[in-house]
Amino acid sequence: MMRTVAVLNQKGGVGKTTVTLGLASAAAAAGRRILVVDADPQSASTWVLGHDPAEIGGSLADLLDDEPTADDVRDTVVTSAWSDLVHILPGSPRLQEYERGSKKRMRRAIDLVAADYDVVLIDCPPSLGTLTRSALTASRHALIVVEPSALGLRGIGGVADAIDEVWDSTNPDLVLSGVVLNRVPAISSEAERRIDELTRIVGRSAIWKPSVPQRVVLNQAIGERRPVHHYGYRASDPIDAFDRLWRKLDATVRRAAD
Numbered sequence: 001m002m003r004t005v006a007v008l009n010q011k012g013g014v015g016k017t018t019v020t021l022g023l024a025s026a027a028a029a030a031g032r033r034i035l036v037v038d039a040d041p042q043s044a045s046t047w048v049l050g051h052d053p054a055e056i057g058g059s060l061a062d063l064l065d066d067e068p069t070a071d072d073v074r075d076t077v078v079t080s081a082w083s084d085l086v087h088i089l090p091g092s093p094r095l096q097e098y099e100r101g102s103k104k105r106m107r108r109a110i111d112l113v114a115a116d117y118d119v120v121l122i123d124c125p126p127s128l129g130t131l132t133r134s135a136l137t138a139s140r141h142a143l144i145v146v147e148p149s150a151l152g153l154r155g156i157g158g159v160a161d162a163i164d165e166v167w168d169s170t171n172p173d174l175v176l177s178g179v180v181l182n183r184v185p186a187i188s189s190e191a192e193r194r195i196d197e198l199t200r201i202v203g204r205s206a207i208w209k210p211s212v213p214q215r216v217v218l219n220q221a222i223g224e225r226r227p228v229h230h231y232g233y234r235a236s237d238p239i240d241a242f243d244r245l246w247r248k249l250d251a252t253v254r255r256a257a258d
């Protein structure tokens with residue numbers, strides 16, 4: 001639990017998966033071991049990491065069915081096509097069935113293998129339902145991904161409330177560790193206004209630097225199922241952003257675990 005991070009926002013398409021995978025790419029480039037837990041029934045991160053959710057042997061959903069052993073969890077985890085350092089606990093459409101049910105099961109499963117990794121990242125679905133609340137129950141850290149647009153900021157208060165509710169009910173160790181701004185255009189007074197607005201809501205220190213720029217190569221990386229670090233100089237600024245965000249995350253996780 002201490003090294004587990006839930007990457008969330010109830011809003012769809014803001015870059016939860018892009019940020020989760022960008023951080024995993026940076027972690028692997030730094031030689032660190034990462035487990036990506038795909039808690040989204042759409043299972044995009046499972047697919048981008050090289051596995052077809054429709055063909056995979058077992059998924060996170062199977063581990064939520066009953067009380068798994070550590071061996072059950074290790075047997076469900078697969079190595080990604082990116083690197084031996086990046087493993088994935090696959091998602092599947094069947095996760096949809098868990099939109100009702102106990103919020104503590106995901107934590108039990110992840111805790112059995114978390115010590116095998118430096119950091120565990122949970123890619124959440126775009127909702128504040130049971131799957132996201134289960135991910136928050138399993139995590140020491142909540143990382144919100146936000147797009148600095150008018151629509152992107154809508155609902156951010158609801159995300160903060162959900163974190164508070166989980167902290168209050170199932171996980172007193174949970175903290176909102178940061179907000180990552182994604183898809184920030186090079187020049188936009190609108191984006192700057194929205195960042196100011198967000199600063200008023202969550203506070204200056206909660207917003208992590210740097211933000212992730214809007215770049216077509218990030219879209220391409222997802223489509224080609226490659227880590228962003230594969231693209232070299234063509235992706236130099238997003239790579240630099242994810243490397244710095246990774247160092248911040250790594251330091252945050254280590255500090256909290258001491």
Ligand SMILES: Nc1ncnc2c1ncn2[C@@H]1O[C@H](COP(=O)(O)OP(=O)(O)OP(=O)(O)O)[C@@H](O)[C@H]1O
Nearest residue numbers: 012013014015016017018126183213214215219222
């Ligand atoms: N910084 C960026 N620059 C350019 N494209 C981006 C960026 N971030 C995300 N995208 C693109 O936006 C789309 C949505 O991103 P992503 O799948 O990461 O969002 P999500 O929040 O995980 O979505 P969902 O809610 O469906 O899980 C993808 O096609 C992705 O490639």
Ligand SMILES: [Mg+2]
Nearest residue numbers: 016017040044
């Ligand atoms: Mg996603």
